[in-house]
Amino acid sequence: MFTPDYRNLQKAAQNIEVQRFPLYEHIICPEIAEAVLGKSFSQLIHGDYADKKEYFRNYCEFFRQMGYDTISGNHKKGVIQYRAILNGIPLRNSFVSAGVL
DSSP: OOOOOHHHHHHHHTTOOOSSOOOOOSOOOHHHHHHHHTSOOGGGGGSOHHHHHHHHHHHHHHHHHHTOSSOOOOSSOOSOOSHHHHHHSOHHHHHHHTTOO
16 A cells, blocks of 8 residues: 655655655645545635635545645645736746856
8 A cells, every 4th residue: 555755755855865756746726636536625625624624634635545745735826827927927038047048
């Protein structure tokens, strides 16, 4: 049986060899987790304490079932909500001045 181990990710981040490559995802959309688990729970995040507890129980179960070593994510909307915002960020200039491009 698979046992998640956050230390794999910790060691990889420190450039220390690990027994197996850690599985990590920064953000998983709760609606995707719902589809994988076959149950609806994403709206529970807006409820009371018991609802939130159930939300995180299901959210964490998704990571365990999928074989991730950590549970991660940001449970609020990101800064970039649509393409026009992304297009307005002068990233290319930042990369050019840093010598990356």
